Amino acid sequence: MFPTPVQQRSRAWQNTYTAVLPLALILWLLPLLMVALFSIKPDADFTQGNLWGLPSSFAGFENYTRVFTDSAMPRYLLNSVFITVPTVIGAVALSCMTGFALGVYRFKGNIWLFFMFVAGNFVPFQILMVPVRELTLDMGLYDTRLGLVLFHIAFQTGFCTLFMRNFIRALPRELIEAARVEGVSEIRIFWYVVLPLMRPAIAALSVLIFTFIWNDYFWAVVLTQGVDTQPVTAGITAFNSQFRAAYHMMSAGSIIAALPPVMMFFLMQKHFIAGLTLGAVK
Amino acid sequence: MTAQTDPQGKSWWHRNQMRAAPWLFLAPGIAFFALYVIAPIFQSFNISLYRWDGLGEARYIGMANYEQLLDDPAFYTSLRNNVKWLVLYLLAIPGGLFIALFLNQRVRGMRLYKSLFFFPFVISQVVVGLVFAWFYNPSIGLLNPILDLFGLGPMNVLGNPNTVTYGIIAAGLWPQIAYCMILYLTGLNAVDPEQVEAARLDGAKGWKMLWYVILPQLRPATFIALVVTVIGALRSFDMISVMTNGGPFGSSRVLAYYMFEVSLSEYGFRMGYGAAIAVVLFLIMLIYIAFFLWRMWREEREG
Numbered sequence: 001m002f003p004t005p006v007q008q009r010s011r012a013w014q015n016t017y018t019a020v021l022p023l024a025l026i027l028w029l030l031p032l033l034m035v036a037l038f039s040i041k042p043d044a045d046f047t048q049g050n051l052w053g054l055p056s057s058f059a060g061f062e063n064y065t066r067v068f069t070d071s072a073m074p075r076y077l078l079n080s081v082f083i084t085v086p087t088v089i090g091a092v093a094l095s096c097m098t099g100f101a102l103g104v105y106r107f108k109g110n111i112w113l114f115f116m117f118v119a120g121n122f123v124p125f126q127i128l129m130v131p132v133r134e135l136t137l138d139m140g141l142y143d144t145r146l147g148l149v150l151f152h153i154a155f156q157t158g159f160c161t162l163f164m165r166n167f168i169r170a171l172p173r174e175l176i177e178a179a180r181v182e183g184v185s186e187i188r189i190f191w192y193v194v195l196p197l198m199r200p201a202i203a204a205l206s207v208l209i210f211t212f213i214w215n216d217y218f219w220a221v222v223l224t225q226g227v228d229t230q231p232v233t234a235g236i237t238a239f240n241s242q243f244r245a246a247y248h249m250m251s252a253g254s255i256i257a258a259l260p261p262v263m264m265f266f267l268m269q270k271h272f273i274a275g276l277t278l279g280a281v282k
Numbered sequence: 283m284t285a286q287t288d289p290q291g292k293s294w295w296h297r298n299q300m301r302a303a304p305w306l307f308l309a310p311g312i313a314f315f316a317l318y319v320i321a322p323i324f325q326s327f328n329i330s331l332y333r334w335d336g337l338g339e340a341r342y343i344g345m346a347n348y349e350q351l352l353d354d355p356a357f358y359t360s361l362r363n364n365v366k367w368l369v370l371y372l373l374a375i376p377g378g379l380f381i382a383l384f385l386n387q388r389v390r391g392m393r394l395y396k397s398l399f400f401f402p403f404v405i406s407q408v409v410v411g412l413v414f415a416w417f418y419n420p421s422i423g424l425l426n427p428i429l430d431l432f433g434l435g436p437m438n439v440l441g442n443p444n445t446v447t448y449g450i451i452a453a454g455l456w457p458q459i460a461y462c463m464i465l466y467l468t469g470l471n472a473v474d475p476e477q478v479e480a481a482r483l484d485g486a487k488g489w490k491m492l493w494y495v496i497l498p499q500l501r502p503a504t505f506i507a508l509v510v511t512v513i514g515a516l517r518s519f520d521m522i523s524v525m526t527n528g529g530p531f532g533s534s535r536v537l538a539y540y541m542f543e544v545s546l547s548e549y550g551f552r553m554g555y556g557a558a559i560a561v562v563l564f565l566i567m568l569i570y571i572a573f574f575l576w577r578m579w580r581e582e583r584e585g
Contacts (some may be wrong), residue, residue: 006387115316120315124564128323139560154319182486277468277506280503
């Protein structure tokens, strides 16, 4: 193991390490801790200049409740759900198929199609912006959640295909060959042989895509406007102008907006990290 | 499948399914991807040759948009800032490695520590931007009181054209370091313990061990960290939009932001000019895409 485990070091070194660790964490999360502290302070603390001390009274409950009762935040959160969940389902479904096709079959152009998906995934959003906005307008889907979902599915298919194809490549080929010898049709092989083995990849991708799409801001501003369609990342701007200079409310709002992917991460940590670090180890 | 109800179709399917199946599975994915990703790239190239407000008639003007770019000070500011982003964002790689080395211990509660260090990556960039904007804020932010402890004067990071880009990059580094950290933690986990022990017996330790024994084994992690960091740097948009709107006086714009501003802001829709900026950004990115594909192609041939 590298670096040398602390257990093999001197007593003093061990103690220093155990002491520095929490301090480093506090330092690392300092900006966030500041916002968390703001979010449980009452309004009065800000006017009286009590910024950094303990809250004069615990107003966390009140602030967070107000985020839900006095603003359009619930609406934005719901929009985010209705944008994110269909995208995850669509992108994972499409890429299971593309990944299977590119991972299992040898045919001319396989590698070029694969490279097309990989390259497209790295393209800067801006080069797509004007045409995609036009396309969405032409289809009558501008400022609808569906319009945003369709684009997200298409774009995420690039990354998901890369992921799925590499995952399928690593599966034992004998399983597929054996099924073919038995005369099982290709579609049944996909459905009954390969798909069940892809469960970990599907789980990992779902969590990742959920986070990516929930956190998307650029496309939300380009393809939607207003409270009926915009997800929470875009809605937070409107929320902040509603509560201008009310830092306790803006902090509580931001924390609410950031929370769903955070919960997803802590619940599905293993899958999340497995997905994110795919390829980091040979 | 209809093939099963139609005896003739069934035999065709049986004879050709090995050749037809991949295309069947690929069709929906390719259709979506071609419509929303591949075609728009070419359309943008085309639009960049027109003067177009997004509503009326587009007028062909050849390379005039690009010529105009060459005389546009805002374009140069954005380009310079893109270079700053690109160079400074790379600090995420050693930063991530440093934290990963710090955390690569088996101590009680280490799993939770790792998760919490990784935390910033999971939060949306919009919220990270807001959090840092408040952190820097001269009237309520924690930054100035901290600077004060070290006897440094108060500063308005986001209000000063000379510091604003660095302030946003620092905010951007926060989640990016977390990302690189998790890549390296995974890499360190897979480092061959026997090689480490052997090197230790040979008297290697500290920096030497890191440089000659550990880092070569971390190469796949470093490669991915490099790719995602470069792309992250060139994609920087959310934070600039949330923290400064490109200001003050346009001094924190990058190409991605300037393009958006030109095409879709209240100053008028100049789609053609925006597309030209996007093309420049795309060409810069293309270098990295080509590099990545080339490496992948080499690996495919070996594997």
